[in-house]
Amino acid sequence: MNIGIPLEIKTGETRVSCTPAGVRHLVAGGHRVVVQSGAGASSGFSDDKYRRAGAMVTGSADKAWRCDLVVKVKEPLEEEYRHFRKGLVLFTYLHLAGNPGLASKLLETEVTAIAYETVEENGRLPLLSPMSEIAGKMSVLMGAYFQSSRFGGGGKLLGGVPGVLPASVVVLGGGSAGMHAAKVAAGLGASVTLLELGQERMRMLESSLPAQVRTLYSTAQHVEEQLATADLVIGAVLVPGAAAPKLVTRPMLRHMKKGAVLVDIAIDQGGCFESSRPTTHEDPVFVEEGVLHYCVTNMPAAYPETSTEALTGVSLPYVRRMADLGLESAMVMMPGLVGGLNTWQGRLTNRAVAESLSLPFEENPFA
Structure with missing residues (x-):
């Protein structure tokens, strides 16, 4: 699978969604990882470290977003909506209940969006x-x-x-x-x-x-x-x-x-x-x-060094499983991902988000 790691553009955001060690783990599994140049700089990870880990480093946000699975830290901003398309799987913190504009755009473009903050395992929220x-x-x-x-x-x-x-x-x-x-x-x-x-x-x-x-x-x-x-x-x-x-x-x-x-x-x-x-x-x-x-x-x-290492530690198993098996099989193998699914094929599949935004809710197809 092609996995994209774009540079975070939210004001004051210094984290990156995956460390070079995490990239090495994904590449070892046979996956292609595209990292936007400078994505890890504020967390202490140079472009060269990502190259040595096996990533393709690009100066183009478009190339990072063109991948099958895009892994971010924070919710996309309006200037990133142009990258949305049907078939894209987005894995990040979304917080859609407080962001109706983003929810609307994800539904309109039929992005499959999985929110870190609603992934649930045994009553816990491991990615939050x-x-x-x-x-x-x-x-x-x-x-x-x-x-x-x-x-x-x-x-x-x-x-x-x-x-x-x-x-x-x-x-x-x-x-x-x-x-x-x-x-x-x-x-x-x-x-x-x-x-x-x-x-x-x-x-x-x-x-x-x-x-x-x-x-x-x-x-x-x-x-x-x-x-x-x-x-x-x-x-x-x-x-x-x-x-x-x-x-x-x-x-x-x-x-x-x-x-x-x-x-x-x-x-x-x-x-x-x-x-x-x-x-x-x-x-x-x-x-x-x-x-x-x-x-x-x-x-x-x-505190980006601490935060990036901590986030990679908990998110990487989910990323690897989705890359290895594809989304549907990963949902079966890691049931916690089911709760993380917020939008799918233009449908809002998280009940709490739907109620907060007063939007129609459809049952999660993988539940």
Whole structure:
């Protein structure tokens, strides 16, 4: 199979979808890999490393996109829609619930689109998990940074000092991102409250997180009460494939401390704060109702070496299986791919995405 790895063009995106080691693995299986020049540069992988791994390196985005299977990191931007065609298999993070324009174009051009974030194995989201972990850890670092009065934050050091109370950190959602955010915040010495709906999940979190992390059943009232004293709020809510629920409304902001910081990890899925809007690494924050919002849509791109290695490690088995067997046989051999299929032959095959976009849903042909 011909596999294309294009250069990511999203603002601030520094990751690449496959390392040279991953390319070597694909080439060893008899596949042709076309890498666009410069695709791996920001992750520390030169064109020469890809050549030595057996890839064909090209300066043309068209050649990378002309392959049977295109493997990316982030969702295609409008200027990449011209590459869409019937028969193309696209494997990447899509987040279609927050991007109706992209969903419409994929359906119109009959692209077979498989979303990393909805691939599911035994109740887990294996291709989302490592990026969630990175974003969760990073969310606290960014929140602490923008708490500085230099940026308009409240000026409260997360861990405090002897004789001064630590900052209050509220984490909404106890999945992978929320758990790692809570762990890092506690490690810095903050007082942490994690709100979660699942009772079994809360029991697991209680047993695995540091003692200064308290869990609380997530209700609108509990969220509002915690926001009133919070210095940093991490939005880490996930409903696979669907738009994120708006847990923090604009009226709630008005009762928060001025200079508090919100970090919305769920912004790819529309955000879990009503006041959220996408930002970039170049211009990451804005202020609403006196509260700083950090809503960068590709947070892990700040750490491309770690992120690229982690993403390749989990995505490569799926890429290799699709290349070896073809899409339909790969779906049988790796059932998790079935949940990843979002569009196929002009049909929307993920129910959560269809409901979020109010579009017709058709049963997954491989389910």
